[in-house]
Amino acid sequence: MKQVVLNVFLAIAFFAHHLVAYADKWPEMPAPKGANLAIVSQDMSLNGVKMRLWELTSHKLKPDNVLRFYKDQWSKKSKEKGIPPYVEYDVGEWKVVSHLQDGYQLTAQVQEWGEKGSIALLGITDIYKEESLKNFGENFPMKPNTLVINDILANDAGSSSRTLILRNKYNILQNYRFYKQELNKQGWQSTQEVEGDSSASTLLMVRNGAELNMTLERIDGKTSITAVISSLN
Numbered sequence: 001m002k003q004v005v006l007n008v009f010l011a012i013a014f015f016a017h018h019l020v021a022y023a024d025k026w027p028e029m030p031a032p033k034g035a036n037l038a039i040v041s042q043d044m045s046l047n048g049v050k051m052r053l054w055e056l057t058s059h060k061l062k063p064d065n066v067l068r069f070y071k072d073q074w075s076k077k078s079k080e081k082g083i084p085p086y087v088e089y090d091v092g093e094w095k096v097v098s099h100l101q102d103g104y105q106l107t108a109q110v111q112e113w114g115e116k117g118s119i120a121l122l123g124i125t126d127i128y129k130e131e132s133l134k135n136f137g138e139n140f141p142m143k144p145n146t147l148v149i150n151d152i153l154a155n156d157a158g159s160s161s162r163t164l165i166l167r168n169k170y171n172i173l174q175n176y177r178f179y180k181q182e183l184n185k186q187g188w189q190s191t192q193e194v195e196g197d198s199s200a201s202t203l204l205m206v207r208n209g210a211e212l213n214m215t216l217e218r219i220d221g222k223t224s225i226t227a228v229i230s231s232l233n
Contacts, residue, residue, distance in 0.1 A: 001163050005021070009123065015224070016154055019102045022121065023177045025077055026052065026104065026124060026126075027101050027102060027104050027106065029052075029054060029106065029122050029124055030069075030070070030073050031054075031056055031113075032058070032061060032065070032066060032069040034058060034060060034061070035056050035057065035061060035066070036056065036057045037054075037056050037060065038054065038056075038057075038123075039054055039057075039060050040053035040054055040055055040121075041053045041154050041156050042156060042191075043154065043155040043156060043157075043215075044152065044154045045152070045153040045154075046150065046151075046152050046153075047136065047150060047151055047152075048136065049125055049126065049127070049159060050125070050126040050153075051123055051124060051125045052123065052124045053122065053123050053167060054121075054123075055119070055120070055121055055122070056108075056119070056120040056121075057113060057117065057118075057119050057120075058113075058118055059113075059114060059116065059117040060116065060117060060118070060156070061117065061118055062116065062118055062163040063095055063110040063111060063112055063118045063120075065118070066108065066118050066120050067088075067095055067097050067108070067110055068109045070086070070097050070099070070108045071085075071086055071222045072096055073103070074086045074099035074106065076095075077101055078119070079198055083100065084112075085099060086098060086099045091109065091130070093111050093199075094109040094110065094111050095109065095110050095111065095122075096108070096109040103126070103127060104124050104125065104126055104127065105123075105124070105125040105126075105127050106122075106124050107122070107123045107124075107125070108120050108122050109121050109122075109169065112177040112194040117208055119224075121170070132160075136148055136151050137151055137164065137166075140164055140227065141179065141182035141186070142166065142168075142215040143168055143170055143174070143175065143178055145168060145169065146167070146225075147164050147166065148164065148165055148166055149151045149165040149166060150163065150164070150165040151164055152164075158232060159230060159231065159232050160230070161227070161228060161229065161230040161231075162228070162230075163227070163228050163229075164225075164226070164227045164229075165199065165224070165225070165226050166205065166226075166227070167222050167223065167224065167225065168223055168225070169221075169222055169223075170198065170223055171198065171215075171218070171223065172198055172201050172216050172218055172223060173195070173198065173201075174199075175201075175216050175223050176195055176196065176201045176216060179203060179214060179225075180193070180203060183203075183212070186207070187207045187208070188205040188206070188207045189205060189206055190203065190204070190205050190213055191204050191205060191206055191208065192204040198218060199217070199218050199219065200215070200216065200217045201216040202215050202216070203213070203215075203216075204216065209232065210229060210230065210231035210232055211229070211230050211231070212225045212227060212228070213227070213228045213230075214226065
């Protein structure tokens with residue numbers, strides 16, 4: 001999933017702190033008639049924030065039609081006095097509309113798809129029931145002063161995954177040797193490794209049926225590390 005998509009669903013509206021009550025039941029995500037709706041994830045945690053994601057596609061509805069549908073739907077459901085029923089903003093090529101409902105943030109981001117259609121990414125974020133961030137990056141080795149950009153957990157369709165995105169000042173070789181050594185201590189065994197050069201490197205490891213795929217890339221004088229751990233439930 002593209003990072004810009006995840007960032008959109010983490011963007012909490014500026015008026016969120018005015019709400020004081022929330023429900024235990026997730027709200028439904030509506031969809032315009034004739035559009036195709038596919039589940040991306042029904043159980044995801046992004047940096048401690050619980051969320052659900054869908055992808056909507058339509059060969060006939062233009063982005064403006066999809067946006068109008070959600071603005072109409074959420075205008076009808078708006079209950080809070082002094083709070084607008086939705087807010088609009090742009091993220092790159094995406095047009096975004098967002099709505100707060102009973103402690104949840106519902107978001108639709110839309111762009112053109114094909115000649116006459118549109119594609120949308122829909123999300124519901126539980127903005128109050130945030131999991132503790134004390135476990136952010138927990139149980140994953142890191143060199144000193146490594147910054148955790150994202151820690152994403154997903155459980156769907158009989159499989160689970162964790163994606164960590166990290167950044168630090170150490171070069172590719174320093175990071176590569178560190179992770180190979182530390183992950184071996186945790187029981188991970190290499191199945192494929194490319195020590196690479198000063199610009200990039202990869203490492204593929206397995207442990208008890210789980211798989212770890214790591215890429216290291218040098219960007220703007222720092223090393224960006226993406227580690228994906230996946231397993232069958």
